[in-house]
Amino acid sequence: MQPLLRVERLYKTFRKSKEQVYALKEISLQIARGECLGVVGESGSGKSTLGKVILALERPDSGEVWLDDVPLLQLKGAALREQRQHVQVVFQDPNASLNSKMPIWRSIMEPLDNFPDVMPPFLSGKRTDRIGLAAQLLELVGLPLDHLARYPHELSGGQRQRVAIARGISLNPKLLVCDEPTSSLDVSVQAQILQLLKSLKQTLGMSYLFISHDIASVQYMSDRMIVMKDGEMIDEFASSELTHQDRHIYTKLLVEAAS
């Protein structure tokens, strides 16, 4: 079967005091339908840039991203906005990714408000009943309904991240990019958020691109993993084979450092 997402030969450089540094160097990868691809790397390895290119938030110097045969990077304006419903995101810091001046229900409903024709199969009721839909989304991520009227600063970090996840899944996207979704959270909360993401993936059948520097959480979440270093993809393997003998030396170092 054809993969959901194909990334072809992405290059991106930036200048760092006269030197050209690669943020992405010949990155090619594929994500199958329903698959979770994990991306591991230290900070500065280009993994977040990769996520942003796939989200069409940053332009690479060259290369292409195909989503179901649609070349994402060729799109502009209204066509690009229309395509955005298929690729959604959960960012690292829910404190920064929610507008502090908007109540929770408006943040959750923002994507659906922008796409009035989209009705995710996991929601029921009338499309015009915005608060009803927001309530269902809140329920899906395990938050009590009275949080709808609250503001982000009244919620804990974990609760805010659940709100960000509710937003991310609200359009029933084909791909959800999770960019370090647990890195800003307490250790005890991290596991809950990972569990939530994993169970949502099973019930909703989305594909994930799961980016993290935490090799253990990537292994827990993903079916397949890639390892990035200095903008290059240096290793790729099934998550169950993380500790195999023929891993790249850098992957072994990462595993060793994590254990």
Add this chain to the structure above:
Amino acid sequence: MNGKLTAELSLPLRRSHAGRQMLHNRAMMLGMSLLGIIVLLALFGPIIVPNDPLTVQMGDRLLSPSWQYPLGTDHLGRCIFTRLVIGAQLTLGISAIVIVTVIVLGVPLGLISGYIGGRFDSIIMRLVDGMGALPEFIFAIAFAGFLGPSLPNLIFAIVLVKWIGYARVVRSVALSEREKEYVLAAKVAGCSTWTILRRHLLPQMISPVVVLAALDIGKIIMIISMLSYLGLGAQPPTPEWGAMLNDGRPYFQSAPQLMIYPGLAIMAIVIACNLLGEGLREALDVRSR
């Protein structure tokens, strides 16, 4: 369920931290009261003033304060108190028009310049740099002089030099906000550029612009008075504070009240605006530039 929820959603009547802090700031409360008094005087001026501001009575020239003329009369026998009160209307009115115009002009330009960038940003920034090279007083004098002395030209000249500060502040906030995750998240959520500017970035501008405007009103009043003093703004016999200063200049030795009272009025309103602006800045926690 939804009825109850809807009711709950309309509750955000929360006590604001900023509001409480303002009440405890004495200097700011002083500024606010002072400004309140001046505004009330300006609003109800025509009712309370004892005389006509324009009637010349050569028999009553340069009188000392009395019940009929609370602050005495000027060189043409006009009541100074009446002229000050009516002048407050003019000063406050002009500065309000200027402030509203520069905000309406500067905020959208700064937003577009900072968020969208590109060629538009370069043009705006060259303008800002060019205008920033000389003090705004000088530019205002040049513009007003070039356009000819009248009140609309005075307003135009001040707007021309003042929108820059607003565009610059808004641009720098937009620049720092546009890479933040909530803006990126809004983009991914399918918001148009216009929606992002209006819904997500514009609310971030309220605090800095309010503080800037409050601190700026004092300066704007100074420019208005100064241009009028130089004869480039309000024309005689209009009762404008700066023009009154100019009128009183030849009589300063013999009848200093002609200059002292308008001078005090300008000082009071500028101090009031600055105290208010400083207080707002503290309360709204906007970093000073």
